[in-house]
Amino acid sequence: MTDIDTDNSPIPERKRGSGVKMVYDLLRDEILDLVLPPGSPIDEVQLAERLKMSRTPIREALVRLAGEGLIDTLPNRSTMVANIDFLNLNPFFDALVLMYRVTTRLAAQNHRPEDLPIIRGFHEDYAAAVQSRDALAMIATNAAFHAAIAEAGRNPYFTSLFRRLLDEGRRILRLYYQSYEEQFPQRFVDEHAEIIAAITARDVEAADRLGKAHAEQIVEQVQKLFARNNKLDIAL
Amino acid sequence: MTDIDTDNSPIPERKRGSGVKMVYDLLRDEILDLVLPPGSPIDEVQLAERLKMSRTPIREALVRLAGEGLIDTLPNRSTMVANIDFLNLNPFFDALVLMYRVTTRLAAQNHRPEDLPIIRGFHEDYAAAVQSRDALAMIATNAAFHAAIAEAGRNPYFTSLFRRLLDEGRRILRLYYQSYEEQFPQRFVDEHAEIIAAITARDVEAADRLGKAHAEQIVEQVQKLFARNNKLDIAL
DNA sequence: TGTATTTTATTTGTCGACAAGAAAAATACA
DNA sequence: TGTATTTTTCTTGTCGACAAATAAAATACA
Structure with a gap:
């Protein structure tokens, strides 16, 4: 695979402050729609390059999602989509x-x-x-x-x-x-x-x-x- | 006031990952004890130098607190301790x-x-x-x-x-x-x-x-x- | 061949810096 | 003197980089 930009995005501009919300909404939708099924690992750097932004706003979005119980964060280790306890609903x-x-x-x-x-x-x-x-x-x-x-x-x-x-x-x-x-x-x-x-x-x-x-x-x-x-x- | 270190702290070392929790716990206590009364502005840089750490962990703690409704964040503007609606409890x-x-x-x-x-x-x-x-x-x-x-x-x-x-x-x-x-x-x-x-x-x-x-x-x-x-x- | 130890690699937590927005201050104009 | 406009200051949002912690791989040893 050559390293040529497949999408030469003409408008990489993003309004200031919209970064976290964008990531938050995107991840939330993907989690609720099971595009990201329970247990899926979430990689910060991967997300960062996919959305073409720094890791900082992504981390803030992850903190919010963790607060709402949609993802689980293991200290110093991976963060993943929260599981559902089907054995006791x-x-x-x-x-x-x-x-x-x-x-x-x-x-x-x-x-x-x-x-x-x-x-x-x-x-x-x-x-x-x-x-x-x-x-x-x-x-x-x-x-x-x-x-x-x-x-x-x-x-x-x-x-x-x-x-x-x-x-x-x-x-x-x-x-x-x-x-x-x-x-x-x-x-x-x-x-x-x-x-x-x-x-x-x-x-x-x-x-x-x-x-x-x-x-x-x-x-x-x-x-x-x-x-x-x-x-x-x-x-x- | 001279610029000499009043507290030459001998152990400025902090365990990795404990930063956010420390800030979170501290702010939470100060908010619940009304050391920071409702409406108090929260300055990130001030907190950063008080706790001698970067703004990044402080911001993450603030995001958590905002998620729990303890602080309100105005976009691009100040963040402050959440008010209480005494008129309608x-x-x-x-x-x-x-x-x-x-x-x-x-x-x-x-x-x-x-x-x-x-x-x-x-x-x-x-x-x-x-x-x-x-x-x-x-x-x-x-x-x-x-x-x-x-x-x-x-x-x-x-x-x-x-x-x-x-x-x-x-x-x-x-x-x-x-x-x-x-x-x-x-x-x-x-x-x-x-x-x-x-x-x-x-x-x-x-x-x-x-x-x-x-x-x-x-x-x-x-x-x-x-x-x-x-x-x-x-x-x- | 199987287990223990070292080495490498990956990923996270933190840092300092910079630029965009908004508020405050300063200036210009009536 | 009062209002509109510009300038400055201040705070936030974002970035790239580095180091610690952990997992994975490689090596040593039985």
Whole structure:
């Protein structure tokens, strides 16, 4: 391979301060989309020459990702994409269900008029994804829908934890939907509509109940997927 | 002032990799103890020469702290200690109460024998702090006590959020106990004892109930403090 | 041939330096 | 004297380089 520039990039200019964000967003997407599967090593120098920047901004992005639990850093040694503890997902499910509940409830309590169109927008995106049987789009739009509800609840502590859980959920589901072309049923679309109605009506109790039921539905579906997969694993 | 070294430090050697952690721990303590009050500017170069290290490890520590919400970073401009929104502490209180409940409940469910001595240890520390009427020690040991309970609950998602809330609580209380020599009542010690009993007996419902009641007691006490303080503010 | 020790190589943590942005100060102009 | 514009100062974001720590390879030895 000759050493001639294959891409003579005409605009290597980058706005000052955009470096870390660029690396952070890129790595985050690649991790959540499983382009970088759990356990993948992350090489700083390699990234540096790929993105044509120094190691400094890359390191800062890695520190942020480590803070969010998306990568693990071994001192003085390699850093790699965080693993998922498939043997015990209970803590994850527990936290997920509770955050579904509490964010839906708070949205019913605290939402403002301008929040509703945003939520409805994601709701329609999700319905479209179900219609076109696009499993990966379902995962993404479902997460966006519930994140928007959490925002309307206006509790930054819950929102940030919920975001982290939804991210982790994206990884988990993506890992399974890769091998098994499954899909969220139409039922979830209807449940989303009910949730929106409860929030709009400021019916706190209904929102709480629907959020909980919805979350448990999802958890149940995921666990069913797992059970089937585990059987297959054993069979192998 | 002459430029002669006032401290000719004989051991400027520092272990490799300990730099970031040192800065992180130092700043975190100073922020939580209000040595650096909310809004304080943080100067990288100043810190660098104070701790006699380069700006690089300091920046990484700052990125971590920003990730935990303890400092705010304005792009291309100064970074400062995060402010506290005293006008609306409700989101904080909501999250705090819920985490008190859920961690206590999970501790009753999931604790292991080796967790109990640790919890009891912090309980005794707290009792001692109440005995000696040391308000700041009460704040710290109370946080440690509940963090230990959260650890015993074995849900890292809840634990990390709870830790963040307890940290924030330390800042809030410290701000008030500075001006008003208040103290947590003996009642809290008794409640702690009840909580330990419920956890030990693996009585999940009782743990949940006690955790909730305890949390609401604390919130109420803090709100009382605030109300009094606000009256004084208006009077000024 | 298998294990222990030394040597090499790779990767990380830290450093000092430089330039871009923004704020503050200084100057020009009305 | 008050406002607009330029200059200066200060802080941050990024860079390339070097040294410590670890892993891998090579060598010595049984």
